Amino acid sequence: MARIIFLRVGQKDRVPLLTFINSLQSFLGILRDLDATISKDQHGSVVWEVVSLEQKSPPIVGVSPAPKPDVQDFSAAVEAQVFENTTLLRTTTEPTQFMSYAALKNLEKLAEKTRHIGSLSVYVAGEGIQKRESDITERTLENVQQLTGVRYSGYGSIVGGLDSIYVHNANEFRVWDETTGKPVRCKFEVNQEEQIKSLLRHRVVVTGTIKSNRIGLPIAMDVEGVEPFTKHTLPTIEEMSGSMPGITEGKPLKQYLDEIGDD
Numbered sequence: 388m389a390r391i392i393f394l395r396v397g398q399k400d401r402v403p404l405l406t407f408i409n410s411l412q413s414f415l416g417i418l419r420d421l422d423a424t425i426s427k428d429q430h431g432s433v434v435w436e437v438v439s440l441e442q443k444s445p446p447i448v449g450v451s452p453a454p455k456p457d458v459q460d461f462s463a464a465v466e467a468q469v470f471e472n473t474t475l476l477r478t479t480t481e482p483t484q485f486m487s488y489a490a491l492k493n494l495e496k497l498a499e500k501t502r503h504i505g506s507l508s509v510y511v512a513g514e515g516i517q518k519r520e521s522d523i524t525e526r527t528l529e530n531v532q533q534l535t536g537v538r539y540s541g542y543g544s545i546v547g548g549l550d551s552i553y554v555h556n557a558n559e560f561r562v563w564d565e566t567t568g569k570p571v572r573c574k575f576e577v578n579q580e581e582q583i584k585s586l587l588r589h590r591v592v593v594t595g596t597i598k599s600n601r602i603g604l605p606i607a608m609d610v611e612g613v614e615p616f617t618k619h620t621l622p623t624i625e626e627m628s629g630s631m632p633g634i635t636e637g638k639p640l641k642q643y644l645d646e647i648g649d650d
Contacts, residue, residue, distance in 0.1 A: 390511050391438055391449040392418075392466060397504025400444040407446060410500055410507070416493035418450070421465045424485045424570065429551040432461040445504070466511065473509060473521040480533045480602060487561065487570040488606045491535050498528035535606065539599040545571055545608065546616055549591045552583060562593055567604055571597075575610040583613055590616040 396402055396410045415435060422431035432455060439449030452462035472486045476494065486494075497507060501524055510520035547563040550570075560583055561570045573593055575583055595611035 389451045389453070389462060390466060390516065391451045391513065392469065393439070393447055393449045393508075393510050393512065395445055395447045395508040395510070397445045397500065397507060399504045402445060402504055406500055406504060410497060411448060413493040413496040414448075414509075415450075417469065417490050417497075418465060420487055420490040420493065421468050421485055422461055423551060424487050424490070425464050425468065426459070426461045427550050428458075432458050433465075469509060470519055470521050473523055473527070476530050477522065477524055477527045478530075480530045482534070484568050484570075488535065488572045491531055494523070495528065495531045495535050498523050498525070498531055501525045501528060533601045534604070536600055537598045537606070538601045539603065540596060542595070543597045544592055544594045545573075545597065545605060546592050547571070547590070549583070549586050549589055549593075549613070552587060562591065562608075564605055569604060571605045571608055573608045573610050575613070579610065579613065586613060586615060592616050 394410070394414050396407055418435055419431055422433060423429050426432040433452035434455065435450045436453050437448060438451045439447070441447040452460065452465070454460040454462070468483060468485050472482045472490075473494070476482055476486075482491065501507060506525075507523040508520055509523070510518060512518040512520075545562055545564050545566075547565045549560055549562050552560040558575050558577060558580065560573050560575065562573055563569070564571050573595075591613055592615075593608060593610055593613050596609040597605050598607040598609075599605050
């Protein structure tokens with residue numbers, strides 16, 4: 388039997404309706420993106436259904452996964468990742484590899500609500516089930532914003548596996564950066580769509596403007612080009628000579644490497 392994941396929306400006696408709706412949208416976004424990342428299927432492995440709604444304040448909503456026909460069910464792994472990441476990000480800036488930029492942005496939106504309605508909580512409970520609970524707090528917001536906020540921007544490349552492509556709300560795909568082990572959200576132009584589709588589930592080199600967070604991890608990219616990976620597709624030092632303040636002391640990469648080589 389599928390387990391129910393509960394979301395308690397804040398700690399106030401009354402919660403604005405818009406805040407409640409937006410919280411549910413963000414929570415669903417986390418569940419769906421984790422499912423897509425774990426299953427490596429942009430449509431995910433399950434449909435999340437509302438099975439419990441407690442009419443009291445603060446409101447508590449329970450959702451349960453309904454498996455899709457002929458698709459492997461990854462909901463148990465999704466549940467585990469929800470609790471692991473909300474626990475980790477309450478005290479650190481180190482999420483697991485399955486917590487993509489999109490999922491982090493949804494968690495950031497949830498955590499922003501804590502400023503007005505108090506901490507939120509996700510938990511599982513029930514007969515024969517040991518209760519598991521994790522809070523989303525203002526400290527969660529501080530930690531997540533270190534990961535989602537763009538601090539550095541410069542030209543460069545990423546090598547990794549191209550898995551999910553999204554063309555409904557935005558032209559984006561996701562590449563698993565082999566250097567960091569984290570997924571990077573890549574925005575592309577419409578005229579690149581067919582080429583990118585042909586490279587789905589291949590190892591690729593993506594070049595363009597890389598946007599990195601405060602701790603130097605690439606989180607997003609404006610794509611200039613995508614090619615299948617070969618030894619000859621790696622960019623030269625000249626191609627990677629964009630300035631990345633804080634990492635290269637504000638100097639172009641080639642100049643920085645030349646100077647430290649003289650030391």
